Amino acid sequence: MKKLIKGLREFKANYVSTHQELFEQLSQGQKPRVLFVTCSDSRVDPNLITQADLGELFVIRNAGNIIPPFGATKGGEGATIEYAVQALGIRQIIVCGHSHCGAMKGLMKLHSLRDEMPLVHDWLKYAEATRLLVKEHYTQYKGEELLEILTAENVLTQIENLRTYPVIRSKLYQGQLKIYAWIYNIEKGEVLAFDPETHAYVLPQSQLKSDDTDERRLKEEFLNGNN
Amino acid sequence: MKKLIKGLREFKANYVSTHQELFEQLSQGQKPRVLFVTCSDSRVDPNLITQADLGELFVIRNAGNIIPPFGATKGGEGATIEYAVQALGIRQIIVCGHSHCGAMKGLMKLHSLRDEMPLVHDWLKYAEATRLLVKEHYTQYKGEELLEILTAENVLTQIENLRTYPVIRSKLYQGQLKIYAWIYNIEKGEVLAFDPETHAYVLPQSQLKSDDTDERRLKEEFLNGNN
Amino acid sequence: MKKLIKGLREFKANYVSTHQELFEQLSQGQKPRVLFVTCSDSRVDPNLITQADLGELFVIRNAGNIIPPFGATKGGEGATIEYAVQALGIRQIIVCGHSHCGAMKGLMKLHSLRDEMPLVHDWLKYAEATRLLVKEHYTQYKGEELLEILTAENVLTQIENLRTYPVIRSKLYQGQLKIYAWIYNIEKGEVLAFDPETHAYVLPQSQLKSDDTDERRLKEEFLNGNN
Amino acid sequence: MKKLIKGLREFKANYVSTHQELFEQLSQGQKPRVLFVTCSDSRVDPNLITQADLGELFVIRNAGNIIPPFGATKGGEGATIEYAVQALGIRQIIVCGHSHCGAMKGLMKLHSLRDEMPLVHDWLKYAEATRLLVKEHYTQYKGEELLEILTAENVLTQIENLRTYPVIRSKLYQGQLKIYAWIYNIEKGEVLAFDPETHAYVLPQSQLKSDDTDERRLKEEFLNGNN
Amino acid sequence: MKKLIKGLREFKANYVSTHQELFEQLSQGQKPRVLFVTCSDSRVDPNLITQADLGELFVIRNAGNIIPPFGATKGGEGATIEYAVQALGIRQIIVCGHSHCGAMKGLMKLHSLRDEMPLVHDWLKYAEATRLLVKEHYTQYKGEELLEILTAENVLTQIENLRTYPVIRSKLYQGQLKIYAWIYNIEKGEVLAFDPETHAYVLPQSQLKSDDTDERRLKEEFLNGNN
Amino acid sequence: MKKLIKGLREFKANYVSTHQELFEQLSQGQKPRVLFVTCSDSRVDPNLITQADLGELFVIRNAGNIIPPFGATKGGEGATIEYAVQALGIRQIIVCGHSHCGAMKGLMKLHSLRDEMPLVHDWLKYAEATRLLVKEHYTQYKGEELLEILTAENVLTQIENLRTYPVIRSKLYQGQLKIYAWIYNIEKGEVLAFDPETHAYVLPQSQLKSDDTDERRLKEEFLNGNN
Ligand SMILES: [Zn+2]
Ligand SMILES: [Zn+2]
Ligand SMILES: [Zn+2]
Ligand SMILES: [Zn+2]
Numbered sequence A, B, C, D, E, F: 001m002k003k004l005i006k007g008l009r010e011f012k013a014n015y016v017s018t019h020q021e022l023f024e025q026l027s028q029g030q031k032p033r034v035l036f037v038t039c040s041d042s043r044v045d046p047n048l049i050t051q052a053d054l055g056e057l058f059v060i061r062n063a064g065n066i067i068p069p070f071g072a073t074k075g076g077e078g079a080t081i082e083y084a085v086q087a088l089g090i091r092q093i094i095v096c097g098h099s100h101c102g103a104m105k106g107l108m109k110l111h112s113l114r115d116e117m118p119l120v121h122d123w124l125k126y127a128e129a130t131r132l133l134v135k136e137h138y139t140q141y142k143g144e145e146l147l148e149i150l151t152a153e154n155v156l157t158q159i160e161n162l163r164t165y166p167v168i169r170s171k172l173y174q175g176q177l178k179i180y181a182w183i184y185n186i187e188k189g190e191v192l193a194f195d196p197e198t199h200a201y202v203l204p205q206s207q208l209k210s211d212d213t214d215e216r217r218l219k220e221e222f223l224n225g226n227n
């Protein structure tokens, strides 16, 4: 605690005093462009890794960057999503998993959590689609490799869940909202982004390009098949 | 009741006696190929309109052919879907709305239901995405026309919800499962099927063709946009 | 799918074209007389077995023809019941189980479902009264015979649950609503109906007669004892 | 508080000292014969009005002597009922309403409670069947008289709810459990008991007699009609 | 039952007839000063042990004198608390556990209850804080002694839960409401009360004194530490 | 998005490359000392304001820094708290509100949110104790001033809720866990911390001191009174 309280003083002395205009402006209200959903993990700092300024990222953080489907809980995720889209007018959402995620490790040994950490056990129910998918389609993988696959697929599962929220479905309609799937690699300090065209995680430059070709995309993927 | 009980006798006397082999076979177990989700409406009879035999369609029926997202209720929809896919090995799901649907009419005057039919009111929460989408994007429509749009979009909303079930997400992966969106027109006795390529409801012949071209479909539709 | 799509065409070509008047009339609205609650099983077709016309049966179907007690879920069963009674004015309800029911088989080996099919496991909670009753009172039975008893008792359990819905309790008062318990035998194509006088399932003719003697029935069964 | 603490001393000095044998015996365990469900109202004291000794009545008390249907809440009512029947072997249950009940008054002006006392409002949902029944069948009544009818019918509603619990349904089967409906009149200090034969509340003497004739009761009341 | 019905008669003949004025007054309305929350146990009789008159104690009783946190269930506890504080203006609450409590014994062997008494198992979730606290801090205790500790700590756990209700938190603010923790010893017929100053259960005389010194109490206990 | 993706590159080029050792070490696992619960607001950046390094803060963020009571939702808050305390061994928790909070503004006009943002409306139920307390005790305040009080009291409400979690209650016992209430002032870039001794928000230096005197604190605050 002493270190944090010292940090508060330093922040005020060094940062605040040199960014007076920014703080003046922030006191008028927030106009974030992006909703950033990520894990509570202490090694993930959304503002640092994107070098975003104060006021740019509206942030949801919980264990495993999980978004329960609409109606499934009365937790903070749904309310915060609704607030972001409806009250703040946010039109870009990033769901960002990360390597070495403790929640994803928990998903690999779900049964042992039932008694040990019952709330975590129940919470991982909303990643059950990830667990089942990986169990049925990646039987040949283990350990670290399996964890990576689980983490990558889970971001996509959570985006499926996200799509069931009324405000999301309505804004996705006619392309008013964009959703991005990211994985942050803790040891490299690097982000990979999911590329729907190749169905693979790639460096986010390609993400930028693909934004430009949105109009030409075909619309047939919905009912039968991969995501 | 008298008419129905008379019907039971006729069924046994005329139908059962002339289909002995079928009944023999059905007593061995069921092997339905299709899960058919439709409204409770008395004017919709899945077996009749598809001319399916006994044993071909596994059927879920409720007011509005609604499928709450995974985890949202403890109702029969999720359990029945899980049973269909996991226990029966079903790999084709039809979600079928219909014209003149009372549940969709209810969705158009949701507030008035709060006191009058509270359970219906709460149930329509799982069609809230439909209501909001139509409210935000079809402001120029009214009456019958609006009801048609609502009904058509609602089938797609319910398919979004359906996709959050673990068994569904896992089987959709690599295209092991197909989901079809249908609308049954009560006065014409005719079905239109949603065509993901043109994003329109069309005669189901095109549906057959599009099945053949599944392999060539592009996979980019997922994150940013229309369905 | 091809067979079903062909079926749609046949239906239109043969059935619709020869029943023009019926379809004309159905487009005016539905006036079903009966709410028919039955299993999703592909071998049960309510309209076929009762030889009912389009427009006669309002239908709920889920795995195990289960009706959770009022307030227990936010699923479709309660809302559809409320709509049937309140909006459509239906005053006759049939709850129809069937032989060889997969859900009832699941109830016999409930524990094994917990991990394998968790949603089915949780859903069968609303048939727990059936399971306990049969376990405590039919210890000498096994296999097929036990399954038959379970199926028969479960229809009565579900009717107990049904009685807790406000619209049901209010209409049962002063005999404005009637509830019938049926079992459909898949191999014989035959229905047996529960007879409250003899507390046994019998051919539904007796059901008809007992309707006529309703007025003379004594009202003492409620608090202490069998059903 | 001072009065109560003085009461504790008096109780020990006067009652405990003169009932040593009873307290010795109670420390061995409880063997209550009756589960008594009644309102939290300060004017209702189950032990006093039945002159029951310590150790005779297992008691549930909440606002309105309400028993939510099985599965509807995770509150204490269901667990306590299960414990009473399963762990203590209780086979007699009294559900006891009372005149001038504040909860029943609340039910008469339900809407005004939504903001003022939201938890009470939501709790009264489990008496909604009572409210609807009385609204539909007793339109000519008002004020005190309506309150009396509401109170009397509500006890029966709660017994309907009680019947959905697995342990209750199983013990009711073959008459192993008896349920009694009572109304306690606060100003007269008098109890009336529901008589299923005449469908009226009567002095509980008749209750004693009707117990003797249980075997001769007909079993036809269940499906079609009054309770 | 015969004994109870005889008791009703005795009550009317002896008690009511000699307390006419009291009954007259009670029919005007209730003005209880205290909400008494205790176990359903047949050996605990709140009015008897405090020698309270009819009209003095508003009573909640369930297995284990448990109060789920605000929002955790839709059971009767929260509604009854809200009614007591908001409608009746009660400003003193006693939560009273007792020795030899069956619910607390259940908490000591929680796992064995999962199948045997599932509702009791789930209900004890709201005493999980008690179980964990005792498991982590009282490893050296067993049997009777452990049960005593569990019982004593559980009353404090339930008071923590009680503090989350809006009406409670608002009235606690500025000391408008007082909460007392009691343990009733069944074999001695004696109550001990929790003394926050010494963090021990003591004879309730000290409770009286501590009331007088309320104003001088320091307000620092909240965030960091023991209760 | 382009700005953020550019940020990712800068972060890797400038920050990661100059902190190789830190990243090496973080890939071994996280050992955060503090759980930091704060609002999703884009103007609040926990790591920046405390000048904490990567790996130091485990973070929960949602609209309004709300923590539903134990058992009240199946959302991420409880699971993440459990994981922090049980799996990571965290023993210090900061709940940090902030000035100009949109969620707190919503709490001031709760009714208007019911239709407009139903999920936010329902989520604010867990701040209802704050709303009621302020409504009943701060009638003379309005606008900005009222918002400040609401925000300050809400952090304390959420700490009450936090205390109901089993892992929290168990670790609070014997002072193994500390909870801090902070308010971040957006325009000043300054934090005030709640001081339980004076029951006021003060500069966090006093917080440091009060930590040293923990042992001497009296333990009487729990049952009767202020927090
Ligand atoms: Zn993580
Ligand atoms: Zn319909
Ligand atoms: Zn079946
Ligand atoms: Zn009452």
Ligand SMILES: [Zn+2]
Residues within 6 Å of the ligand: E039, E040, E041, E063, E064, E065, E098, E100, E101, E102, E103, E104
């Ligand atoms: Zn007890």
Ligand SMILES: [Zn+2]
Residues within 6 Å of the ligand: F039, F040, F041, F063, F064, F065, F098, F100, F101, F102, F103, F104
């Ligand atoms: Zn905020």
